[in-house]
Structure formats: structure tokens, C-alpha cells
Amino acid sequence: MDIKSSLHQIKEKFKGNKFAPAFNAFHTFLYTPNDVTKGGTHIKAADDLKRTMNMVILSLVPCLLFGIFNAGYQHYAAIDAANGVIREVSLFGNFINWENFILGATKVIPLVVVSYVVGLTVEFIFAVIKGHEVEEGYLVTGMLVPLIVPVDLPLWMLSVAVIFGVVIGKEVFGGTGMNILNPALTIRAFLFFAYPTWMSGDKVWVHGAVERTGTPEAISGETILGSYAQNQEIMYSLYDMFIGFIPGSVGETSKILIIFGALFLIFTKIGSWRIMLSTILGALFMGLIFNQVVDFGWITETSKFYGLMNVPFWEHLLIGSILFGAVFMATDPVTAAQTLKGKWIYGFLIGFISIMIRVFNPAYPEGVFLAILLMNVFAPTIDHYVIEANIKNRLNRLKIKSS
Amino acid sequence: MGLLSKKDAKLILDPLSDNNPITIQVLGICSALAITAELEASVVMSVAVLFVMGVGNVVISLIRNIIPSRIKIIVQLIVIATLVIIVDLVLKAYAYELSKTLSVFVGLIITNCIIMGRFEAFALGNGLWRSFLDGIGNAFGYAIILIIVGFFRELLGAGTLWGYPVFGDAIDKTGLYAWGYENNGFMLLSPMALIVVGIIIWIQRSKSTHLIED
Numbered sequence: 001m002d003i004k005s006s007l008h009q010i011k012e013k014f015k016g017n018k019f020a021p022a023f024n025a026f027h028t029f030l031y032t033p034n035d036v037t038k039g040g041t042h043i044k045a046a047d048d049l050k051r052t053m054n055m056v057i058l059s060l061v062p063c064l065l066f067g068i069f070n071a072g073y074q075h076y077a078a079i080d081a082a083n084g085v086i087r088e089v090s091l092f093g094n095f096i097n098w099e100n101f102i103l104g105a106t107k108v109i110p111l112v113v114v115s116y117v118v119g120l121t122v123e124f125i126f127a128v129i130k131g132h133e134v135e136e137g138y139l140v141t142g143m144l145v146p147l148i149v150p151v152d153l154p155l156w157m158l159s160v161a162v163i164f165g166v167v168i169g170k171e172v173f174g175g176t177g178m179n180i181l182n183p184a185l186t187i188r189a190f191l192f193f194a195y196p197t198w199m200s201g202d203k204v205w206v207h208g209a210v211e212r213t214g215t216p217e218a219i220s221g222e223t224i225l226g227s228y229a230q231n232q233e234i235m236y237s238l239y240d241m242f243i244g245f246i247p248g249s250v251g252e253t254s255k256i257l258i259i260f261g262a263l264f265l266i267f268t269k270i271g272s273w274r275i276m277l278s279t280i281l282g283a284l285f286m287g288l289i290f291n292q293v294v295d296f297g298w299i300t301e302t303s304k305f306y307g308l309m310n311v312p313f314w315e316h317l318l319i320g321s322i323l324f325g326a327v328f329m330a331t332d333p334v335t336a337a338q339t340l341k342g343k344w345i346y347g348f349l350i351g352f353i354s355i356m357i358r359v360f361n362p363a364y365p366e367g368v369f370l371a372i373l374l375m376n377v378f379a380p381t382i383d384h385y386v387i388e389a390n391i392k393n394r395l396n397r398l399k400i401k402s403s
Numbered sequence: 404m405g406l407l408s409k410k411d412a413k414l415i416l417d418p419l420s421d422n423n424p425i426t427i428q429v430l431g432i433c434s435a436l437a438i439t440a441e442l443e444a445s446v447v448m449s450v451a452v453l454f455v456m457g458v459g460n461v462v463i464s465l466i467r468n469i470i471p472s473r474i475k476i477i478v479q480l481i482v483i484a485t486l487v488i489i490v491d492l493v494l495k496a497y498a499y500e501l502s503k504t505l506s507v508f509v510g511l512i513i514t515n516c517i518i519m520g521r522f523e524a525f526a527l528g529n530g531l532w533r534s535f536l537d538g539i540g541n542a543f544g545y546a547i548i549l550i551i552v553g554f555f556r557e558l559l560g561a562g563t564l565w566g567y568p569v570f571g572d573a574i575d576k577t578g579l580y581a582w583g584y585e586n587n588g589f590m591l592l593s594p595m596a597l598i599v600v601g602i603i604i605w606i607q608r609s610k611s612t613h614l615i616e617d
Contacts, residue, residue, distance in 0.1 A: 154583055168598060172605065194589035 004031050021127040025134035049176075053139040055270050059261035060143050060328065066257050067250035068108045071151045072100030074247045075207040089245045107207050108250055110155055111146035118159045119145075122166045126175070137176030137183070137334075138166065144184035144328060147251025148321070148369070149191065150204040157198060161190045181376050182335045185369045192369075200363070202226050205247040223248050224319045225358065225366065228307040241318040252321035262327040271331040274340065275347040279326035280317060282351025287313025290359055308359040322354050325368040335376040339386040346382055350375045407536070414536040418544030421614065424517045425548040426604045431517040435549055436596040438508050442565050445553030447494070447501055449546030451509060453539060455486040456518055460538030463526035470527075479522045480513070487512045517545055552599045560590030 007027050014020050028050060073095050077087045089095055119138045127134040145162065165187030170179040192199045202222040203209040224246055227234055236246050244254025252258075265271030290309040293299055299309055317323055330336060330350050337346035350371050357367025364370060407415070424430045434452075438444045462482050463470075470478050491509045494502035502509065512518070521541050526534040557563055562570045562580075571578015573586060589595050608614050 154585075156583070157585070160587075168601075172601075190589060193592060194587040195585055196588060197585075 007031065018128060018131075021131070021133045022124050025124070025127070050136045050139070052270055053136045055268050056140045056265065056328070057143050059264040060140075060147065060251070062257040062260060063147055063251040063254060063324075064108070064112070064143070066244055066254040067147060067151075068104035069096055069100045070244060070253055071104035071107050071207055071250065072102070073104075073245065074205075075103055076100065078206045078209065078247075089240065091243070095245065103207065104151075107151050108146060111149065111151075111153065111158060111250065112143070114155045114158050115145040115162055116142040118162045119166050122163055122171070126167075126171050132175070135176035137170065137179075141166075141183045141187075145187050148184065148188050148249050148324070150199065151207050151250055152204055152210055153191070153198055157191060157195050161187045161194070164190045177334055179334055180380075181373055182329055182332050185329060185373050185376075188369050189373060200366075205249070225308075228311060228319070229304075230307065232307070238315070238318065241315075246319075249321060252324040255318055255323055258323045258327055265327065265331070271327065272333075272336065272343055274343040275331045275336055275350075276326050278344045278347030279322075279330050279351040279354075282348035282353075283316055283322050283326075283355050284313050284351070285348075286352045286355035287311070287316045290355070305359055316355055316358070320358065320366055320368065322351065322368050325354065325372055326351065329369070329372050330375075335379060337379040337382045337386075339383050342379070342382040342386045345386075346375055346379055349378075411533065411536055414533060415540035415543070418537075418541040419547060420607075421611065423544045423548065423607075424520075424541050425545060425600065426607055427614065428517075428520075430520060431515050431545055432597075432600070434508055434511065434515060435545075435552060435600060436593045438505060439549055439553040439596050440556050440560065440591050441504070442550070442553040442557045443501065444504055445549040446546075447498070448505065448508065449542070449549050451487075451490045451494075452512060452515065452518070452545055453542040454490060455483060455512055456521060456538040456542040457535060458538075459483055459486055459518060460521060460526040460534040461531055463522050464529060464531050464534035467527050475527070479519060482522075483513050483518055517541055548600065548603060551603060552596055555599055556590045556596060559587050560595075562586045 011020075011024065011027055014023065028048075073089070076094075076099070077089075080087050087094065094100075116138075119142045123134055123138050145158070145165075149158065165183050169181050169183045169186030170176065173179045188199075198204055198210075205223050222232075224234055224236060224241070240246055242255050244257065246253050262271065262276055266273045266276070290311075291313050294306070294310050299306055303309075311319070326347070330347060337343050350368075353371035353374060354368040357364055357370055361367065418424060421427065425432065425435055434448060438448050459482050463479060466478070487510060490512070491502070494505070494509060521537060525537045529537070554564070557565075558569060562568060562573055568578075570584060571580050573580050
């Protein structure tokens with residue numbers, strides 16, 4: 001007897017058991033369920049929620065791998081920089097090598113493991129108590145969370161945040177599909193407000209920078225956004241930013257891999273290209289406005305906003321995590337707007353507000369997550385008005401015809 | 404209870420659980436969010452509200468038959484305002500530091516909907532003794548939630564209780580902090596008070612399921 005049929009037999013045997021949902025979760029993860037609809041015609045498709053989530057995870061894997069190498073690379077690069085050695089990055093020379101991989105893996109893999117173990121445990125507990133099936137929503141959240149936190153984040157903080165995010169952000173609303181806020185971003189917001197010293201500043205983004213503070217071996221962990229906010233010179237070239245050889249949260253740095261992920265999501269029709277595109281348009285629009293303000297001379301170099309306002313509008317896409325947010329966060333089908341027109345508005349405002357927060361609030365240089373959470377809250381309102389407008393349009397059309 | 408009849412005891416016990424002003428009626432939320440970052444402030448606030456509600460309900464009950472109904476709201480406001488000013492002045496005289504932390508929120512007891520609500524709903528139609536019991540009953544119901552929220556927010560947010568360090572010194576890294584523990588700054592922000600109150604409501608409703616309405 002093969003595994004598939006023996007698993008089905010176990011399932012039949014323990015039907016109605018308290019822990020059946022927990023078993024079923026693993027079962028459907030491995031195989032498509034054996035209970036199928038009988039009679040009549042129906043659409044044959046295997047892309048249930050679990051397959052959909054797996055696709056998103058696949059699109060995130062390149063970012064994760066890059067993040068592992070980058071975590072190691074940034075650490076050694078920062079040490080070199082502290083010793084006065086300027087590194088010339090080369091992809092296959094000093095970037096993809098064992099040294100970087102081992103250091104990065106020892107930092108990043110635990111984040112992934114903790115995120116999944118804690119989050120899925122909470123999900124299983126809720127499924128067993130409530131007696132419903134385990135929902136697949138956490139599969140993607142669990143992958144996103146390690147990618148949007150600094151590499152040196154203490155693991156217990158991550159666990160606390162994951163418990164908070166899954167319980168308060170999702171389960172109290174009724175689980176996957178019912179949540180108002182994106183769980184991964186709820187987790188990040190919790191971390192950001194609860195432990196700001198570990199989530200912002202010029203130390204946490206490079207492994208080792210925090211422990212070495214105040215010692216002779218001190219290294220810098222500043223992100224590009226942080227440097228801009230303090231009107232400092234930027235040491236990274238556009239090429240570095242595009243490929244991702246810059247400090248930042250684990251998975252957000254490599255723009256080219258995020259674009260690959262985006263294309264993959266669009267091609268498999270899982271991510272909404274409308275939201276991605278409109279988010280980028282919104283960000284560019286706001287960037288343009290700020291550029292114009294600088295051009296008109298309303299903001300001069302003495303202003304604390306000058307550094308970020310003077311960034312060429314298209315460069316905003318290459319720094320920070322606006323692209324990551326647009327592709328993987330804003331497109332979350334549960335919390336995004338549902339109507340087509342609503343998606344355009346929703347995405348545009350995310351981009352617009354992200355750049356606004358980024359420039360105006362140096363304390364929150366990474367405003368993308370706040371912008372997306374805000375628009376998550378407004379998404380149902382947007383949908384409501386889009387639908388109302390549609391109804392009104394149709395009624396008007398009817399009137400014209402009948403009169 | 405020998406001292407109180409069953410009906411009277413209900414006046415005090417009901418607001419503590421099944422008719423709690425905060426978790427069931429969801430009144431008085433503003434002060435519950437604003438001053439619960441420290442346990443001490445929540446206790447003082449509870450005592451102040453206890454005084455205002457106990458005395459206020461008695462006063463309103465005493466004059467309930469001579470208040471012209473057209474100006475009853477104004478009369479109620481004057482009674483509350485008088486009592487609140489007494490509390491404010493007492494705090495300023497004997498606990499100046501604390502009155503500075505509580506700042507406007509003592510004055511804002513006046514807008515606490517629980518007080519006005521009990522005046523309207525109970526004291527205007529009931530005798531002195533029963534009004535008094537209702538007043539302190541509701542004040543205790545308010546206090547218990549405030550103290551629970553204040554306890555958790557101060558403990559997890561600042562690592563202290565009543566100002567005394569519980570987990571060790573956060574700056575010198577002693578006690579729990581030596582293990583890498585850190586205070587949760589989110590607990591000190593108001594949104595977390597809302598979430599803590601929400602969790603209390605959640606627990607209460609899952610314990611006593613008859614409270615759940617569709």
C-alpha cells in the first residue's frame with residue numbers, strides 16, 4: 001500500500017477526532033484530498049489555497065537565498081569598511097561564497113524556523129480548539145516575516161510578535177480570509193513599536209553591528225534610507241541597489257529578484273499586476289512632487305527633508321522596501337481591495353503614502369509597511385464606493401434609455 | 404450576605420462581571436486607554452471615580468424629586484463637576500506628582516460616560532441606599548478592569564509594578580534583562596490598552612457564553 005492510500009485510511013479512521021484538523025493539514029499539504037464532488041460537471045483544478053500559497057513561497061525563495069548571502073556579505077563588508085578597506089563587490093567572487101552563506105544561514109534560517117514553528121503552532125492550537133481545518137494562510141506569512149525583519153533580531157522577540165500577529169491580527173477575526181490587516185505586516189508593526197531599538201536605527205541592519213557598538217571593532221549598519229534621512233553621502237551605486245548588495249531587512253534588498261518574483265506571480269495569475277503597477281505609479285508620483293518642490297527652491301539644503309526629497313523620483317523604487325511591499329505585501333488577496341477600479345486606487349495610495357511617510361518622518365524611514373496597513377484598513381471602504389458608483393452609473397444608463 | 408438583601412447585592416456584584424461598564428457596556432474607554440500605562444495611576448483614577456460615583460449617585464438620588472426634568476443634565480453636570488474639583492484639589496494637595504501625571508484626565512472624569520449613565524439610568528429613579536450601592540458597584544467594575552489593564556501594561560511595558568522594578572534593572576542589565584529580555588514599548592502606547600481590553604472581553608465572553616449576542 002502506498003503512502004497516499006494509507007494516509008487516506010488514517011483520515012477516515014479518525015474522522016471527527018479532536019486532532020483530525022491537524023492531521024488533515026499535513027495530509028492535504030502532501031496530496032490532494034480524496035473526497036471529491038460526485039456527479040454533474042465541475043471545473044477540474046488543483047490550484048486550491050494551498051497550491052496558491054506554495055506558488056507565492058516559490059517566488060519568495062530567490063529573495064530568501066539572496067538574503068542569506070547578503071547577510072554574510074554585509075557583515076564582512078562592514079568589517080572591511082571599518083578597517084578602511086573599500087570592497088568592490090563581484091557576484092561570484094566575494095558575494096556568493098561559502099563564508100557568506102554559512103554566516104548568513106546561521107542567522108537567517110533560525111528566523112525562518114522560528115517564524116514557521118511558532119506561527120503554525122498557534123494555527124494548530126486554534127484549529128483544534130475551534131474544530132475547523134487548519135488554514136493555509138500562515139504558509140506565506142511565515143515566509144514573509146523573516147524577509148522583512150533585520151537579520152539580528154532576537155528570536156524570542158520574533159516569537160512574541162508572531163503570536164501577537166497571528167492571534168490578534170488574524171485569528172480573532174476568524175482566521176485566514178477574514179483578517180483586516182496583513183498578518184506579516186502586523187507582526188512587523190508590533191516589532192517596530194514594541195522593540196524600536198531592534199527595528200530601526202543605524203545598527204540593526206548588519207549582523208554584528210549591535211554587539212560591537214562602543215568597542216574598537218564597531219561597524220556601521222546604516223541603510224541607504226537612514227543615510228539620506230541624515231543628509232549623508234551614499235556609498236552605494238545604482239547597480240548595487242538594483243542587484244541588492246545593500247544593507248536592509250533580510251529579503252528586501254535585491255530589486256531584480258523581487259521583479260522576477262513579481263513576473264512569476266503575474267504569470268501564474270496569483271498576484272494582481274494592477275496593484276503592483278499602481279503602487280509603483282503612486283510612489284513615482286509622490287517622488288516627482290518632492291523633486292518639483294526641491295526644484296522650485298522651496299526646500300533648501302538646510303532643511304532636514306532635503307536629503308530624501310532630493311532623491312531622483314525613480315530612485316525611490318531602488319531604495320528601501322517599496323518594491324517588496326508592492327509585490328508581496330500589497331497584493332495579499334485578503335486584505336487588498338477586491339474591485340478592479342478599487343485596486344488601482346488602493347495601490348496608488350499605498351505608493352503615494354509610502355513615499356510621503358519616508359520623506360516626512362525621519363524616525364520611520366521605512367514607511368511602506370505603515371502605508372500598506374493603513375490602506376488595508378481602507379480597502380473595504382474603497383470597494384464600497386467603487387460598487388456604489390457602479391450601481392449609480394447603471395441606474396443612470398437605465399434612465400437615459402427609458403426616457 | 405446578611406448585610407445586603409439579594410437584590411441589593413446584585414447591584415454591587417453585577418457590574419463586576421455580567422454588566423461590567425467597560426467590558427460589556429463599553430463605556431469609559433477613553434480614560435481606560437489614557438491613564439493605564441502605570442498601575443499607580445490606574446488605582447488613583449479608580450479611587451477618584453469611586454468617590455465621584457458613590458457620592459454623586461447619593462446626591463442625585465436625594466434631590467431626584469426636586470430636579471426639574473428640563474434641566475436635569477445641567478444639574479447632573481454641576482454635581483459631577485463639584486466632586487471632580489474636590490478630587491482634583493485633594494490630589495494636588497497630597498499627591499502633587501501623581502496629579503501631574505494624571506493631568507487633564509482627572510478633570511475629564513466629568514465626561515466619563517459611566518457616571519452620567521448611572522445618574523440617568525439609576526440614581527434618578529431609586530432610593531438613596533440602592534443608588535449608593537449601584538454607584539460603588541459600577542465604580543468597582545470600572546476599577547477592576549483599569550487595574551488589570553494597568554497591571555499588565557506597566558509590567559510588560561516598563562518592567563515595573565507601582566514604580567518598583569520587577570524584572571531587574573533595564574539599564575544595568577540585571578535580572579531578566581541579563582538574559583536578553585527587553586521591555587515591550589508597544590505596551591505603553593494607547594493602542595495596546597485597547598487590545599488588552601479587547602482580550603479581557605474575549606476571555607470574559609468565552610467564559611460566560613450567555614453574554615454572546617448574535
